Amino acid sequence: MDELNEKAGGTETAPLISRGNDAANPVLELSGLTYSYPDGTEALHRIGLRVEQGERVALLGPNGAGKTTLTLHLNGIIPARQGHLAIDGLEVAEPNLREIRRMVGLVFQDPEDQLFMPTVREDVAFGPINFGVRGTDLEERVRRALEAVGMTEHADRAPLRLSGGQRKRVALATVLACDPRLLVLDEPSAGLEPVARRELAELLLELNPTMLMVTHDLPYALQLCPRSVLLDGGQVVADRPTAELLADTELLAAHRLELPYGFRPE
Amino acid sequence: MSAGDGGVLHLPGDSALHRLAPQIKLLAAFGVVLCVVATPRAAFWAFGGFALLLGALAAVARIPPGWLARRLLIELPFVVLALVLPFALGGERTEVAGLALSVPGLLAAWNILAKGTLGLFCSLTLAATTSPRELLLGLQRLRTPTTLIMISSLMLRYVGVVIGEAGRMRLARISRGDSPRFLWQANATARGVGTLFLRCYERGERVHLAMVARGWSGELPEPNEPRQVTRGQEVRNWLLGLSPAATSAVIAGVAVWTS
Numbered sequence: 001m002d003e004l005n006e007k008a009g010g011t012e013t014a015p016l017i018s019r020g021n022d023a024a025n026p027v028l029e030l031s032g033l034t035y036s037y038p039d040g041t042e043a044l045h046r047i048g049l050r051v052e053q054g055e056r057v058a059l060l061g062p063n064g065a066g067k068t069t070l071t072l073h074l075n076g077i078i079p080a081r082q083g084h085l086a087i088d089g090l091e092v093a094e095p096n097l098r099e100i101r102r103m104v105g106l107v108f109q110d111p112e113d114q115l116f117m118p119t120v121r122e123d124v125a126f127g128p129i130n131f132g133v134r135g136t137d138l139e140e141r142v143r144r145a146l147e148a149v150g151m152t153e154h155a156d157r158a159p160l161r162l163s164g165g166q167r168k169r170v171a172l173a174t175v176l177a178c179d180p181r182l183l184v185l186d187e188p189s190a191g192l193e194p195v196a197r198r199e200l201a202e203l204l205l206e207l208n209p210t211m212l213m214v215t216h217d218l219p220y221a222l223q224l225c226p227r228s229v230l231l232d233g234g235q236v237v238a239d240r241p242t243a244e245l246l247a248d249t250e251l252l253a254a255h256r257l258e259l260p261y262g263f264r265p266e
Numbered sequence: 267m268s269a270g271d272g273g274v275l276h277l278p279g280d281s282a283l284h285r286l287a288p289q290i291k292l293l294a295a296f297g298v299v300l301c302v303v304a305t306p307r308a309a310f311w312a313f314g315g316f317a318l319l320l321g322a323l324a325a326v327a328r329i330p331p332g333w334l335a336r337r338l339l340i341e342l343p344f345v346v347l348a349l350v351l352p353f354a355l356g357g358e359r360t361e362v363a364g365l366a367l368s369v370p371g372l373l374a375a376w377n378i379l380a381k382g383t384l385g386l387f388c389s390l391t392l393a394a395t396t397s398p399r400e401l402l403l404g405l406q407r408l409r410t411p412t413t414l415i416m417i418s419s420l421m422l423r424y425v426g427v428v429i430g431e432a433g434r435m436r437l438a439r440i441s442r443g444d445s446p447r448f449l450w451q452a453n454a455t456a457r458g459v460g461t462l463f464l465r466c467y468e469r470g471e472r473v474h475l476a477m478v479a480r481g482w483s484g485e486l487p488e489p490n491e492p493r494q495v496t497r498g499q500e501v502r503n504w505l506l507g508l509s510p511a512a513t514s515a516v517i518a519g520v521a522v523w524t525s
Contacts (some may be wrong), residue, residue, distance in 0.1 A: 075479055098481060106479040113472040116423050118399045128483035160426045178480060 026050045027090035027182045027210045028074065033083035034235075035069060043069045045234040047083070051182070056211045058221035058242060061231035062256035067214045070231065071184050074212070075104040088181050102131045105180030109187040111167035115159035120151065120170050123159060127178040135151055146170075147179035149203060165196025169203070176207075183209040189217045218259050230255060273447040275393035283327040283395040288404025289498075290507030295392040297511025301518035302384045307377040309521035313384065319513055320387045337390050344382050398422050424469070429505065432462055469501045 028051040035044040043066045051057050061067050073085060076097045085092040087103050108114045117123040124142045135140060146152045149169040159167060168188065175183065188204070189197045201223055204211070215221050221228055221242055228245045230238040230244045232255045238245055245251070252258055278284075283291070298316075305312045324334060355371030362372075397405070401420070406415050435458050495503065 072475070077475055077478055098483075101479060101481045104479075106476075108472065108476050108479075110472070112427055113469065114476040116420060116473050116477070118419065118423060126477075127480035130483065160423075174480065230312070 003017045006161075019097055025086075026052050027055075027088055028086075028212065029089075030085040031079075031083060033070075033073065033080055033085060035066075035073065035078065035081065044073075047231075047234070047236055049229060049236065051212060051238075053210055054208070055227060056209075056213070056225040058225035059212055059218075059230040059231060060218070060221060060228050060245075060257060061237075065231045065255075066234040067231055068155060068186060071106065071214055072188055073211070074182070074184055075101045075106055098131070102127075102178050103181040105175030105178055105183045107183070107185045107188065108176050109190055111159070111164075111171040114171040118158060118175075119156050119157040120146070120159060120162070121133050122169065124155075124173050124177045131178060141177045141179070145173040148176055148207065149173045163196070165192055165199065168192060168196070168200055171172050172192060172200075172203070176183075181210065183207075183211045185211065185213045185215075187215055188213060189215065189216075189220045214253060216257075218252075218257065219263055222246055275390070276397050277327075277329055277333065277394040278397075279328055279395070281327045283323065283391070286395075286398050286507050287407075287503060288400040289407040290404075291392055291396055292401070292404045292408065294508050294511045295388050297508065298388050298514045299385050301511070301514035304387070305518045305521045306525040307373055308378070309525050312517050312521035313380045316384050316514060316519045317387075319501055319510055319517075320384065320391060323391055323507065323510060324387075327391060329391065329394050333394075334387070334390055338383065338386055341382055341386055344378055347480075348378040348382075351378075399510055422469040424466075424473075427469075428462065428466055431464070431465060432458070435462065 006020065021200075028049065030050075031048045033044055033047040034042070036042045047070065059067050059070070069078065073080055074087070074092070076092045076094075079094070080092060087100055090096050090099060090103070092100050117126055121142060124145050125138055128138055128141050142155075143152070146155055149172050151166065151169050151173060154162060154166065154170070159170060162170065172185075172229050185204075188200060197220070201220065204224055211225070213221065213225055225242055228238075228240065228242040230245060230251070231234055237255060238248075238251060244260060296321075302313075305316075313333055324331075351374045352371035353366040355368040355374065357368050357370040359366045360369050360372070361367075393401075399422070402415055402419050405418075406412075439454055439458060
């Protein structure tokens with residue numbers, strides 16, 4: 001991170017992924033989180049999860065396990081009706097939503113949904129402007145976020161004209177510019193060619209954020225996240241070191257997950 | 267097409283007209299069109315004047331005549347309607363090349379043709395010299411409600427995505443043997459349009475969520491652009507920019523006065 005900060009223009013500036021003031025608070029703390037769809041189907045059942053500062057956690061699970069529903073709770077887009085949910089000690093509730101949304105950087109699966117402004121630069125500026133950043137401060141944030149993802153030279157291009165990997169990077173920059181405490185990525189490797197997939201992994205490792213990554217891509221989880229949480233049927237089924245979890249073939253099979261052909265976790 | 271780099275109607279360039287602030291161009295174009303519409307149809311010389319004025323502007327903007335002519339073809343349905351009028355309308359008749367044509371019909375046809383063509387000519391000149399993005403910026407500076415600007419801006423952004431999606435759906439249909447050539451084969455196409463509508467709706471929902479996640483609360487962020495011109499330059503730009511509209515007003519005024 002310090003390395004990145006130096007690269008981004010000096011040691012004086014604050015890090016892109018802020019570390020918060022109170023190290024005692026976990027970045028994410030949730031307990032007893034239950035959610036049912038309007039038709040009564042239970043999507044999440046008494047979920048408990050704690051992510052400490054600097055941790056990178058993969059959220060694994062089959063389709064329909066409730067992973068996306070859970071991520072939408074983290075910044076209050078879906079209000080938590082039952083259970084406790086706090087980001088860096090701040091409860092996710094109506095009066096705190098603005099601050100919560102600044103602290104939780106949600107990167108959606110399809111960058112096409114995230115990038116809607118006419119140019120990359122305006123899209124990256126969108127979040128910070130909403131959080132009240134203006135003037136040179138805003139320019140600096142946009143510059144650093146684009147630099148961090150290596151997209152500076154594309155700042156004035158239309159997102160539609162970028163490749164899939166570039167769009168993913170810009171989507172990440174739009175969130176980095178908001179100075180998040182927790183980065184939440186929904187299927188970051190989906191639809192990426194192998195090189196773009198690897199480059200994104202290197203970028204994320206370099207940024208080293210506190211991160212929750214929803215994915216079906218098990219090797220990606222192993223590469224990026226030392227810890228994995230397996231969600232199925234709206235419940236946390238396992239919470240272990242990723243290598244250990246991926247070695248448990250019976251557990252994976254029971255929850256419709258499997259490693260690619262020929263892949264052995266070390 | 268996307269808002270960032272124009273489309274079929276924008277002709278990138280560096281002429282004085284291209285450089286003029288979009289809000290000035292918008293007002294000027296609106297003024298010219300109003301004057302054209304307000305000019306009495308029998309004041310033939312006035313339409314010649316408008317045509318000369320617009321021709322001069324197109325020359326200044328270095329828009330190739332062929333480029334303009336191809337885009338003027340969109341007027342064809344109206345031309346067809348105009349051509350029917352001299353035959354369809356009654357009243358006094360006159361003989362042209364052996365055909366007895368209605369005089370009020372001829373005048374009505376001329377009215378549609380002249381005003382339609384000049385109005386379109388003016389709009390095309392505006393579109394050629396102003397990118398969609400600049401047009402929105404101009405509307406914003408003219409205090410158009412932010413919600414309308416936001417909707418237009420999202421429409422510009424996503425029209426390319428939707429066209430791409432429609433294209434992929436069409437390819438998938440054709441790949442499965444669909445070849446709609448006649449009206450009674452339009453079923454699959456119609457269903458495709460319905461599906462596309464639903465997909466757009468769903469995408470709208472997802473885009474909205476992504477915006478809310480970045481703290482959006484219903485306001486369009488103001489662009490953070492530094493002022494690039496001095497007060498004096500700005501006044502000069504406005505005067506110069508609105509001069510076509512002023513010239514049109516003089517032409518229309520004289521035409522109304524003398525008819």
